[in-house]
Amino acid sequence: MVVEAAAVLAGTAVKFVIAVARQYGAAVINHVEDEATDAAADATVGLGRRLLRRLLRRPESSAAIGSAVTDVAEHPDEEDYTAALRVQIRKALDADSQLASDVSGMLTHAGVTIVASGDRAVAAQDISGIVITGDNSSIQR
Numbered sequence: 819m820v821v822e823a824a825a826v827l828a829g830t831a832v833k834f835v836i837a838v839a840r841q842y843g844a845a846v847i848n849h850v851e852d853e854a855t856d857a858a859a860d861a862t863v864g865l866g867r868r869l870l871r872r873l874l875r876r877p878e879s880s881a882a883i884g885s886a887v888t889d890v891a892e893h894p895d896e897e898d899y900t901a902a903l904r905v906q907i908r909k910a911l912d913a914d915s916q917l918a919s920d921v922s923g924m925l926t927h928a929g930v931t932i933v934a935s936g937d938r939a940v941a942a943q944d945i946s947g948i949v950i951t952g953d954n955s956s957i958q959r
Contacts, residue, residue: 824918828908831921834866835873835907836900839891841866846891847874847884865928869921876917879910 839846841863870887874880886903893899911918 824908824911827918827922827925828904828911830925831869831873832900832904832907835870835887835903836866836890836894837863838866838870839887840894843891844888846870846887865924869924872917872920872924873907873910876910876914878913879906882906883910 870883873883883903883906886899886906889899890903911921
């Protein structure tokens with residue numbers, strides 16, 4: 819997966835995961851694993867639960883993501899913990915293209931549009947060619 823795409827995807831997914839952490843507090847991991855409560859959750863929290871449940875199924879990153887989510891739940895207004903969670907999600911997405919595809923599909927299915935904004939921003943579902951950003955860039959063939 820292109821690094822920039824993973825960063826954008828992680829940045830979008832983390833917003834929903836944080837909503838779950840704020841909803842359930844320190845017991846967030848226990849609540850996420852209970853699929854029966856999905857129906858009662860509002861759309862944002864429900865999507866966050868499903869995203870987090872999928873992220874936690876990856877054994878290589880489950881502990882780090884779980885710990886970061888718990889930190890966000892315990893410190894919901896501190897941006898450093900949010901950033902740490904976003905980094906853990908991004909690492910998992912960078913390491914596992916199937917996970918990245920699943921998360922992207924979940925967001926797309928839920929009607930979430932991923933937009934990269936700002937100077938030299940890049941966002942794409944699939945990139946099949948070269949993407950260049952920056953001042954005075956050129957390609958020589």
